[in-house]
């Protein structure tokens with residue numbers, strides 16, 4: 001039942017979510033995780049404790065926002081250039097074609113939320129990425145539900161990176177990822193994808209967006225991405241090592257997980273931050289909600305000794321502060 005649509009592995013994280021997971025179930029988890037991260041960098045997560053009804057609610061609230069909230073109200077929470085009294089250049093609503101990947105406009109609309117700043121001096125005019133989240137007014141229950149979802153997903157993210165430390169057999173460094181994500185500068189996006197227009201579905205391009213990409217080929221920036229999406233098939237695609245594209249079709253109740261650039265750097269390339277894209281040519285409006293579980297803004301990330309040894313003894317990456325990597329990426333993300 002699990003393998004009908006995909007060749008990506010399925011991994012049960014329950015033994016790392018609880019404090020008393022058995023040795024055998026943890027060993028099974030880390031052995032699968034280790035192959036999954038080396039081979040494809042994408043897998044399905046089960047045993048994560050997020051209930052099907054929570055996932056349903058999050059997706060249906062996102063769908064309601066995209067399809068039922070009037071444009072005028074969406075625009076009230078528009079992303080604004082930094083320096084504005086209101087925007088920080090990253091948080092807020094992004095209309096169709098506002099996102100850019102590889103220099104081309106993506107055919108999606110989105111709202112981005114980030115970790116709330118705990119620094120008291122954060123007040124307008126905001127610097128890039130250091131502002132306030134802009135929550136939709138409707139649906140009215142969206143804000144509360146998504147804030148609660150963030151809290152739950154941070155726990156899942158922590159369990160996954162704890163298991164990753166164990167999978168790499170890092171010895172006394174085993175909790176390096178847990179430590180680096182204690183104040184995770186997480187990101188959550190709600191994304192809405194209309195089908196790519198073509199004459200046969202009767203939809204025509206507005207001339208503003210690229211005809212071929214719902215979200216262009218990219219890697220994610222941080223540690224691990226935890227994605228829930230509606231049941232649309234053949235939209236999210238993952239680049240395999242041999243260059244072919246694999247559909248990462250949704251499995252009900254499972255979370256799609258992939259590793260980001262910081263994991264690649266920590267592991268000195270032993271685990272690659274896998275390229276992926278969305279091409280949605282289906283009939284129905286697609287909704288996804290990725291939660292990016294990332295390092296602290298100030299975490300400095302450099303190849304770990306153990307991983308350097310395992311990859312030929314030469315460090316392939318310098319050290320970088322996560323916040324600087326994120327800033328550089330976000331600068332190129334919008335029209």
Ligand SMILES: NC(=[NH2+])NCCC[C@H](N)C(=O)O
Nearest residue numbers: 100101102218219220221333
């Ligand atoms: N935070 C993200 N992963 N955003 C996904 C879209 C990719 C982004 N437009 C880029 O060029 O890298």
Ligand SMILES: O=C(O)CCC(=O)C(=O)O
Nearest residue numbers: 191215229236278288290
């Ligand atoms: O919508 C999806 O399935 C994936 C989106 C994605 O890759 C991203 O936002 O980074």
Ligand SMILES: [Fe+2]
Nearest residue numbers: 218219220276
């Ligand atoms: Fe992505």
